[in-house]
Amino acid sequence: MASVHNLIVKRGEAEILKNFSAEFPEHQVTAVSGRSGCGKTTTLRLIAGFLEPNSGKVLLKGEDITGVPPYKRPVNTVFQKYALFPHLNVFENVAFGLRLKKMDEETIRRKVRDMLEVVGLKGFERRSIGQMSGGQQQRVAIARSLVNEPEILLLDEPLGALDLKLRKEMQLELKRLQREMNITFIYVTHDQEEALTMSDTVVVMNGGKVGKRTMKVNGRYIRGFITPDFDMIARKLGGTSGGTADKPTKPTTQAAGTYTVKSGDTLSRIAAKYGTTVAKLVEINGIKNPNLIHVGQVITINK
Numbered sequence: 001m002a003s004v005h006n007l008i009v010k011r012g013e014a015e016i017l018k019n020f021s022a023e024f025p026e027h028q029v030t031a032v033s034g035r036s037g038c039g040k041t042t043t044l045r046l047i048a049g050f051l052e053p054n055s056g057k058v059l060l061k062g063e064d065i066t067g068v069p070p071y072k073r074p075v076n077t078v079f080q081k082y083a084l085f086p087h088l089n090v091f092e093n094v095a096f097g098l099r100l101k102k103m104d105e106e107t108i109r110r111k112v113r114d115m116l117e118v119v120g121l122k123g124f125e126r127r128s129i130g131q132m133s134g135g136q137q138q139r140v141a142i143a144r145s146l147v148n149e150p151e152i153l154l155l156d157e158p159l160g161a162l163d164l165k166l167r168k169e170m171q172l173e174l175k176r177l178q179r180e181m182n183i184t185f186i187y188v189t190h191d192q193e194e195a196l197t198m199s200d201t202v203v204v205m206n207g208g209k210v211g212k213r214t215m216k217v218n219g220r221y222i223r224g225f226i227t228p229d230f231d232m233i234a235r236k237l238g239g240t241s242g243g244t245a246d247k248p249t250k251p252t253t254q255a256a257g258t259y260t261v262k263s264g265d266t267l268s269r270i271a272a273k274y275g276t277t278v279a280k281l282v283e284i285n286g287i288k289n290p291n292l293i294h295v296g297q298v299i300t301i302n303k
Helices: 038-048 090-100 103-119 134-146 162-181 192-198 228-236 267-273 278-285
Strands: 003-010 014-024 030-036 053-062 074-076 151-155 184-188 200-207 259-260 296-299
Touching: 014 038, 014 053, 014 074, 014 200, 030 038, 038 074, 038 151, 038 184, 038 192, 038 259, 090 103, 103 134, 103 184, 134 162, 151 228, 162 184, 162 192, 162 259, 184 192, 184 278, 192 267, 267 278, 278 296
Parallel strands: 030 184, 030 200, 074 151, 151 184
Antiparallel strands: 003 014, 003 053, 259 296
């Protein structure tokens, strides 16, 4: 498990992180959410090793890695702007990290082809980056990060540059990849609905601080926050504020295990109401497009 303890980061007189502590459970998706400027990306940079704190520690499986350089950490990052190499084709972009590790060519070819198949880009090996769509470029960036088999994948608003439809599709795709590869995702987003869709746990930040407890999303409850300022976010995500855990209230008029879609419902709202995730509802019900549910449709909540 990764964790950060009592981190303080200053830029001049401004304090970006203020004694910030959080835990990121192993083999789960933890979303880090909050307003712009609250310290989300700074937290990722600290975990990746791109930034050193003024004080505090970054731990991985109990070991202090605060002073360890980025290339020696079992951590990779997917950026919002992809950071692909335009002069290299898809294969060489994905192979870049493996070549830095001086792996033999046969191993590189096998690993790259296997990973491109996992992300749905089999046959695109020789395609230039300029010929790829935004969603395809994002898949290349994800493949390049995952092919190195990191213990932790950091994702800094990776879907922010995509249109709404493609963003929804990629949310489900990322969740599938995380389940299949069973690695830890730390996912930064300012989008509350995306945080709920993607994650098992959400850490809400505000002004360089974090709630006393994280909010469970894939369990039965969502925990409260450190400041009353986040009451609105708590309600939107289906929880309550005040630092205590509460179970979402299920409607008493609906047969157990199912829900009939009403006007104004979305899968995200249904998922929040029942303490589950959009990805799970999609999987259980065989929904091809999460945006196209209709009034009167019966949704199975669990099996």
